[in-house]
Amino acid sequence: MKALLVEDDIQLNTTVKKFLQLQNYNIVSIFDGEEAINIIDEERFDVYIIDINLPNISGLEIVKYIRKKDLISPIIIMTASLEVNNFVDAYDNGCSEYIKKPFHLKELQIRMQHLLKNNSSDIFVVNDRIKYDFANEELKIDNATIRLRKKVNRVLQILLKNINHTVKTEEIISYVWENEIKESYPLRQLVADLRKEFNFDKNYIISQPSVGYKFETDSNS
Structure with missing residues (x-):
């Protein structure tokens, strides 16, 4: 499974990437919203893991952009925000699931497995x-x-x-x-x-x- 991880916190990005690689995911990890848009244009992913607050282009805008090209692959939003409007906007624009920071890596793994299992039938x-x-x-x-x-x-x-x-x-x-x-x-x-x-x-x-x-x-x- 190929996953795109977009998170500007270097420590969290590195930790999540290493953990998912141990679970046999092929991870492309980046730190910037604009770079995310560029790579989404070039490559296809089975699952997306995206922070809301990113440099240059927000996670919500990235979700909208993904759904213009890919209606199927699950998108998980990572957020430390408690604002309900963020969740509403994320789901309205195609987010499949969100995970609240801080979180256990095992929780992220379970959410990804659940979404990918439900999405396995094409x-x-x-x-x-x-x-x-x-x-x-x-x-x-x-x-x-x-x-x-x-x-x-x-x-x-x-x-x-x-x-x-x-x-x-x-x-x-x-x-x-x-x-x-x-x-x-x-x-x-x-x-x-x-x-x-x-x-x-x-x-x-x-x-x-x-x-x-x-x-x-x-x-x-």
């Missing part, structure tokens, strides 16, 4: 006809593999990870286009292309005018 089952394999980025309908273009695929990913909940248009665009300049090819066309793949008994992809879209499992055609 197969998202919508119903007995529709499955999505996040690891291989493949949609299967009635056991037939459907090949989707990259951006259509990413539209489906963000909708499935928020199933039965509306995802705002700007959030979808941010995830689908990543760091690219948005093309003239509009989001509504990507959604139309995706809908063609679900052209059977239900209208799964619901438009919320001026708000966004959702993948709804119990909608009627």
